Amino acid sequence: MSANALYTDLSGYYDLMCVDIDYQAQSHCVRRLHQIFGNEGKTHLDLGCGTGPHVRHFIDYGYQSNGLDLNQPMLDIAQVRCPEANFSVQNMSNFEVSQPFDLITCFLYSIHYNDGIEKLKECIASVHKALNQGGVFCFNVVDKDKISNDLFVRHTTNQEQDDFTFRSGWYYSGEGDKQALKLSIEKTTAGETQVWNDEHPMVA
Structure with missing residues (x-):
């Protein structure tokens, strides 16, 4: 992807x-x-x-x-x-x-x-x-030096017959001018779950 x-x-x-x-x-x-x-x-x-x-x-x-x-x-x-x-x-x-x-x-x-x-x-x-x-x-901006790579925000919601779980969190390697926004979406319909993971490269 x-x-x-x-x-x-x-x-x-x-x-x-x-x-x-x-x-x-x-x-x-x-x-x-x-x-x-x-x-x-x-x-x-x-x-x-x-x-x-x-x-x-x-x-x-x-x-x-x-x-x-x-x-x-x-x-x-x-x-x-x-x-x-x-x-x-x-x-x-x-x-x-x-x-x-x-x-x-x-x-x-x-x-x-x-x-x-x-x-x-x-x-x-x-x-x-x-x-x-x-x-x-x-x-508004994110201070790269305050990023916790293990910290994710999570919430769930539903739309019609679908249940969604969304996760997002910042990642910084500790050096350089690049950080990333990591995203995850889980969609469950009639017991079947699909998962999308993505990472958006960004300036730090």
Whole structure:
């Protein structure tokens, strides 16, 4: 299975995998940060937007919100969730926009998807170029030195006749600028279990 196979082939399960994430609380926090530290504009771009849950909340807050992602199946779901938004298939390392934004976000540690330090620098430069005067860029990161390779988050849920178990955890070798996000999905239907394992290489 390729590095992006899980993300591509199982995009329909992404929202189930992230069911415990409080997207509204995250979006509200960033909105308050923008109100305090940013300009008074209402244009927003979400990098690595996935299926668009954060975009949905920012639209509901009154923003003109858009998103970009590398994964078209994810964006297809996002477009249904947010028909008002514009979505584009772009790499956050070197994206381009037709007009600048007041707020740019990158939630859920997605900024680590930049392939190496140089690509991360390119991402930051692209963001800077895409921001309006007084605009704000909000993102979160994982401290590689605090990663516990044996620690995994696990939750279970069901959809129709299927039972799912999702596991995710960070891995860092202890040196270099690469870390990984390890993912596992178990799907049980009528007593038969299928298992997918994947590992996403990321910048540390």
